[in-house]
Amino acid sequence: MYDLLFSPGKIGGLTLPNRIAMTAASASLSQPDGTMTEDMLAYYEARAKGGVGLIITEMVCVDEDRGVLFPRELNAAREENIPSFRRLADRVHPHGTKIFAQLFHPGANADPKLNPLDLISASPARGKKRGQARAATEEEIHAIAAKFGQAARRVQEAGFDGVEVHAGHHYFLHSFLSPVTNHRTDGYGGSLENRTRILREIVEAIRAACGRDFPLMFRISLEEYIGKDGYHADTGIKICQMLEGWGVDAINVTASGTDSKLSQSVEPMYYPQGWRKHLAKAVKGTVSIPVLSVALIRDPAYAEKLLREGVLDFAGSVRTHLADPNWAAKARAGQEEDILPCISCMACFAKYDQAGHITCAVNPETGYEAQLPPLPQDGAGRxxxxxxxxxxxxxxxxxxxxxxxxxxxxxxxxxxxxxxxxxxxxxxxxxxxxxxxxxxxxxxxxxxxxxxxxxxxxxxxxxxxxxxxxxxxxxxPSLPASIQGVGESPLVCTPVEIITGQLDLREESIVVVGSGMTGLETAEILSHRDRNNAVLVLEAAPRVAPGVYGSNRNGVTWVLEGNNVVFLTNRTLTKVGQDRIWFADSQTGEEYVYPCDRVVLALGTTxxxxxxxxxxxxxxxxxxxxxxxxxxxxxxxxxxxxxxxxxxx
The missing domain is CATH 3.40.50.720 (NAD(P)-binding Rossmann-like Domain)
Structure with a gap:
């Protein structure tokens, strides 16, 4: 049924059983020293059993001094960890699946609390973990390239089938590629040849350590999506062509840096399936090596379509296989209706702090494969x-x-x-x-x-x-009794009435109280230009959408900003009258009066x-x-x- 999807494919001299790849996502299931746990082994083995052709592990540390991003991430910077990586290779290979380690360095985005030495980047920068990085010296750049080579050698000795070098998403390597983050004036800055020099050194280090036949893939952000100062697909294509010329075996096409306002690297629900297939197709049309890409692929028919159209050579996704580890097996068997669908809700990342590791909203077994016993068959018709x-x-x-x-x-x-x-x-x-x-x-x-x-x-x-x-x-919907007049005022309504269309409000001054996702989405409906409403969102917390995962929040707020919605934070609704509301500054207690036509209380549920x-x-x-x-x-x-x-x- 899916002849191309389940046809063998090659990366270098390695033959993969099909064109389905589980791409990298941090699972945080390892030991603190970066070795395997049974949780980690079972997590990956479940996807191998499910029929994926290639697994690319989560990001693997190559530098323990400056390159640690998470407390529990795989670590190939130590010789003594080789047997641990061998355990993982031995768990996935019996199922016919091949496995690559994704080698990376976080640069400025490393966690300063987890690294004994100061952080480095292409140029001075502040990272996601609020660490301040200085510009790396040339000696440090050479040393990190060598560390990539030695990490590749270790996983090769452990029986891995290849490595992927992560050079996207504004981690260390991408910081050299991007003119936004690279302001150097030496041999690693300025021209594209200079900005890519570190990639060439890493290719040479890996080839020297592992030989020419060990499969090597690079993950590249083809587009940065961070405005006129960032690089675009024309530059991204040149980088891919340079990598091919240096002997790299495959390109994994991604997009965006983590500095971009919207998340094009891990897309929330608002993006359509295949929205960035044009990026993979552009690379495939200009290089002769295989192209793997994530393109928000969710169903096997669409993956087959992309292969037939020549968009890519391998269909990559991670969240698809978090939702259903048997996605590939079900597709092969023609059981598409049985696939548990990823809905791009971002809970796999948003729930990290709560769960302590990767999980999935639609599949409660993800991340717990080793802990859950087989489902008992003891209902006995009760x-x-x-x-x-x-x-x-x-x-x-x-x-x-x-x-x-x-x-x-x-x-x-x-x-x-x-x-x-x-x-x-x-x-x-x-x-x-x-x-x-x-x-x-x-x-x-x-x-x-x-x-x-x-x-x-x-x-x-x-x-x-x-x-x-x-x-x-x-x-x-909650209607807190602590808000005076909430039960008597004709102004009050709930998001349910707006979303279901029971109330079709137009040409009104409307206050939405609460900026959780329901409040923001209600504001989006009300602020549509055809309605001609003036919409104000009131939030008691210091920032909009507290507790909402960033990419989900940003996916709505950029629309609201375009619709001229006004946001007021640190404001608590205290009273609702017949034609106005009263709210107080959450910090100073100062009270304000605001005339309006309607108040939508988006304060959660009871x-x-x-x-x-x-x-x-x-x-x-x-x-x-x-x-x-x-x-x-x-x-x-x-x-x-x-x-x-x-x-x-």
Whole structure:
């Protein structure tokens, strides 16, 4: 069905079993010394079992003195770590998968708390971790090139099939390539030949250490997307051509530096599938070596299309394989409907601090492969009642059915989906619909009895004699009683009324209170130019969208800025009147009055809880509250809640 996608491909002298590559993403599953844990081994082995042709590991440290980005990242800077890398190669090779190590140096973006020496970059710079880097000396540049060579030798000795050198995203190597960050006047600055000199030295160091036949790939940001001062695709293509001339075996085309306002390196939900395929195609048309690229590839048919159009030689993605480690195997078997879809929600990165490592919103097993025992098949036909069909309810329902329970799900609305339906109705979030379709498909496939338009009474639930009940009845918009007049003022409405179209507000002065994602997306709807509204967003915190992952926030705020939305931070709503509001400076307490036509309270949700917990427990069943019925959260929280409740039955 996908003849090109599952055809063998070559990088240098290495033959890959297919054209599917899992690209690099930091998993933070290693030991503090950069060696493998069973968590790390199981994480990668699951993707190898799932049929990917090539795995490119997370970023691998080559310099322990100045090149550590995360507390738990793989480390090829030590001879004693070679056996640890061999364990990983030995876990993926039996499944036919090839594996590359991604060698990198963070430069100014290294964490100053994790590095014993001062940070260096092409020129003085301040990094993501708030470290101040000085310009590297020529001797230090030579030393780092040699460290790349020795790290490559170590992973080669460990049985790896090749290496990828990360020269994008404004890490150390990219800082030399970009005129925005390279202000040197010596042999490593100025002309493109000088700015790429460090890449050539690294190629030479790796070839000297590993030989000409060891596959070598470079990851290059073809476009910086940081305005007129950054370089563009014409320069990026020249860099790729130079790399080919120096004997590099393949190019991994990426885009953007981390300094760009929008995230073109790891795109949020608003970007369409394949939005940057033109970059890969431009490189493929100008070099003769293979081109691998991430192009927001989410379904196998699209990957096959890109191969047929000559856009790329290998279809790269990491988040696709975080969501479903069996993506490749399901595509080969013609089971596309069974693929768990990545919806580009960014939870894999946004939830790092909470989980301590990489996870996935749609697949609660990602990052926990070694910790989760096989799903028991002990349901024995006992009945589980699920109340509500949001992400928590649907996930809990199909997981319980997989265990062999008989599951009946009730949804009071005419359609399944709960908060997912609301989310997918906001601008540019159609991918949420992919998750809803997938959850419903899995429920039906597992035999869940789905009953819509029905909110059962306690007596109806009792008549079913359930073994367990999952209360997934969701939440409703919060209307805090602490805000004077909120219950009486005609100005007050909620995001639900705006998003669903119950209120079509035009030519009004509108205040949106709360700048979480729901508030920002509601403001985007209201500020559309056709509506001719004047929109003010009020936020009590010192910055807009506190707690929202940066690329998700920026994907909306740049639209709002273009729509002339005004933001006021450190402002707390205190009172709502008949034609105005009062708000106070969160720091000084000074109060202000603001006349307006409407106030939209986007202050999160409160559990609906139409069934009292003690009433459900009185039915003699195990009771679990999940998703917004337990506590207001995001898709990640709801899906993980439903999953673990089903495991706990």
């Amino acid at each position: 009945l589980v009642v699920v109340l509500g069909s949001g992400p928590a309810g649907l996930e809990g329902a199909w997981m319980a059915a997989r265990r062999g329970f008989r599951v009946v799900l009730f949804e009071k609305a005419p359609q399944l989906g709960g908060q997912l339906r609301l989310a997918m109705a906001t601008p540019r979030k159609e991918k949420v619909g992919w998750l809803l379709e997938s959850l419903v498909h899995r429920c039906r496939q597992a035999g869940v009895n789905l009953r819509t338009g029905w909110a059962p009474t306690l007596e109806e639930i009792q008549a079913l004699h359930p073994y367990a009940i999952l209360d997934a009845t969701g939440g409703r 559990p609906t809880r139409p069934y009292a917990l003690e009433d459900l427990q009185a039915l003699g069943a195990k009771v679990f509250r999940v998703g917004d019925a337990a506590q207001s959260g995001q898709v990640w929280d709801a899906v993980h809640d439903g999953y673990h409740a089903a495991r706990s039955l």
